[in-house]
Amino acid sequence: MTPDEFLSALTEFDIQLSDKQIKQFERYFELLVEWNEKINLTAITEKNEVYLKHFYDSIAPVLYGLITDQPVSILDIGAGAGFPSLPMKIIFPELKVTIIDSLNKRINFLSLLTEELGLENVTLLHGRAEDFGQDTNYRGTFDFVTARAVARLSVLTEFTIPFLKKNGILLSLKAAQFEEELNDAKKAIATLGGKFIKEVAYELPNGDERHIALIEKKKETPKKYPRKAGTPAKNPIK
Structure with a gap:
């Protein structure tokens, strides 16, 4: 997908990008490649x-109306490297984005x-998400949590649901069904106060299949979750 094809694909969803x-996106690509030499x-x-599998794929929640132009x-x-949140932020500058990453070099980038x-x-x-998830400055404060190919849902839900406000939505972007x-993950979702809402299935322009799981937070997450760093991955809620 060339940059021109990227722009053309967005117009099919009534999204016209400004020169800025x-x-x-062009500068994003340049910095990504430049820094990838170092880390x-x-x-x-x-x-x-990059334009297909990072930029286009990251903005799927925007293209399919899951994230709209609201603050x-x-x-x-x-x-x-900022996926999926920063490409969505470029499209909708009103979005308020927070990124957690355990590697300081990536934070520097x-x-x-x-x-x-x-x-x-x-x-x-x-x-670590497990640590921030117990911090009252962040716990229960977000409208959306996004995660792209991070972990299996049984683990991912413990990383993410505690951060959501009541009625907030987890968007889990996956390559496979x-x-x-x-x-x-059914037990984990219920234990953490969530409910599976729906799946959005779609294809990239090259035919690759993609899926987004929507999980809504229906009630407060018990205080014991998330457990300490490393525990959810080693011992998922069953």
């Missing part, structure tokens, strides 16, 4: 692939990236 936004951000560095708060867990792209209302937090994952 086009340049922001491992992505295995995908070819321009057309809502979004927490991105395990964003790596994201700090430079947001500054260079002129993205405001972006907060970068260095640490997650029916089996969802069955495994």
Whole structure:
């Protein structure tokens, strides 16, 4: 997907990018490749692939109407090089984005990236989601939590649901179908106060299948969750 094909694909969803936004995506690509020489951000560095598998894929929640142009708060867990939250932020500058990452080098990259792209209302937090999830400054404060190919749902839900406000939504972006994952995660979702709402299935322009699971927080998460760092992955809620 060339940059021009990217722009054309967005117009099919009635999204027209300004010159500034086009340049922001261009600079994003340049910085991603440049910094990838120093730290491992992505295995995908070819321009057309970045525009398809990182930029286009990241904005799927916008394309399918799950995130709209409102000043809502979004927490991105395990964003790596800023996916999916920062491409959505470029499209909708009103979004208030917070990113948690456990690797300081990635936080340094994201700090430079947001500054260079002129993205405001972006907060970068260095640490583990399990620790921040017990911090009252962040727990129960977000409208949305996004996670793209981070962990199986039985683990991911413990990383994410505690951060949501009541009626807030977890958007879990997956490459493969997650029916089996969802069955495994039923106990975790219920225990943490969530409810599976629906799945959005779609294809990238090259035909690759993608899925987004929507899980809504219906009641407060018990105080014991998330458990200490490392425990959810080793011992998922069953």
